[in-house]
Amino acid sequence: MTTPAAPAAPRIPEAVHRRRWAILGVLMLSLLIVVLDNSILNVAIKTISTPAPTGLGATQSELEWAINAYTLVFAGLLFTAGLLGDRLGRKKVLVGGLVVFGLGSALAAESGSPVQLIVFRALMGLGAAFVMPATLAVLMNVFERDEQPKAIGIWAGGVGLAIAIGPITGGLLLDHFWWGSVFLVNVPIVIIAVVLMLALVPDSRDPRPGRIDLVGVALSVVGLVLLVYGIIKGGQLADFTDPAVLGTIGAGLVVLVAFVLYERRSDHPSIDIRYFKNKVFSAAIAAIALVFFALMGVTFFSVFYTQSVRGYSPLQTGLLMLPLAAAQLIFAPRARLVVDRFGVRAVTTGGLVLLAAMLAAFMILDADTPIWVLEVVFFLMGTGMAHVMTPTSVVIMQALPREKAGSASALSNTFRQVGGALGIAVLGSVLSTAYRSGIQDKLGLLPPGLRHTAGESIEATLGIAAKLGPRGDALVGAANDSFLHAMHVTALCGAGVALASAVVTALFLPGHAPEAPVEESTEETVRAGR
Known part of the structure; x- marks a missing residue:
């Protein structure tokens, strides 16, 4: 009589397995502050552009750099940070990234000039680059395979939560404190996350890490x-x-x-260029990059529309942006069901066409358009995004073998960040150029030095108009009219980018998600020690 074989021991040590959901909570807290910071900053850029002592008097180009300094460092170091985590240990890299992010936040809060803010935002991007890939890598090592989809779904939900609460949090802080509070709020959260990380999260590393x-x-x-x-x-x-x-x-x-x-x-490349020989993979990556190109550019100018032209407070602006996040929270988890019925190509292309239509809808907004129109536009934009991000993410992960999932995820994040950075740069520059062209003729009575400064952005014009007193009243109406024209031109450009992305997905995405390629088995060791 043969003795039945003993069941294989679980890959995850029992002590780690018991606290896996608490570990997931700590990882989500770490992810939350990284994503929260950018969504908070969206409602603060108008305040930061206000002359001292209220803000820093940042020009539009300086604001673009304050956002892009973070994004470029984050995107540029994402792969290297992941490899360092594989080599040195994910827990060590994650804690180190949080500490750097917290330090950068504290310094950014005390910035005395736009240049200092740009430098410290880059430091925050450095820390964030080490946090983002490590959270997912740790998650994959503390959950057994059958629980990983559920855990990743909860982890991804943290991004949607941060997008939703970020603008409201930023608005509340700006209503009661100075502009630096939107950065200083990160510091206590970082301290709590680091303490919990040291207490709960096990370390892990790849026994065969790649070269940097x-x-x-x-x-x-x-x-x-x-x-x-x-x-x-x-x-x-x-x-x-x-x-x-x-x-x-x-x-x-x-x-x-x-x-x-x-x-x-x-x-030992940072990006394996061979992945892009797969047309499906390339089309999905392009769709994600172009979606964020359009979205980040629109978010940048919509804050000036709501606060500078319409006169809403930062808190009210945060609340106005809720439909955008709410639609993503509602539809993103359900988009897979729509894909099952209509296919990847139809859903993704339809989502991009809807997004393009909503970007074009900004052309009908003026200084007295009923605000519910903007709310509908934001909600439908979020709906379109949800039906782009979910199917393209599935396609990207299924287009490559499972052992390449980390690389696929990192590529998706990198192109999303780069697309957003270029969106802010390109559409921000279109906005700036169109605004200067529209306002230039109205600045003839100003001294030459002030004329150039006043033409850089609507906030610069309004700031100089306020200093002129009653003589500056005529500039206010001219600034609003010039900004609205510039916003319409910029929105049309964003709509064109979204339509171009729709053409790419219609031509190259499959009707249904591709079958997963043959996998090669890979093993990764997990150390339960704290």
């Missing part, structure tokens, strides 16, 4: 910074034919081409 591609990282960051700088500078000067602008943009493109060529030949 320092050359590739340097080329990608330098190329993106040069490209974005040139685009923002062109908007600031309202002249994209300026030799310095063309030279900077050209240099950025040359460096990015060198990055692609280097990655193709490297035996």
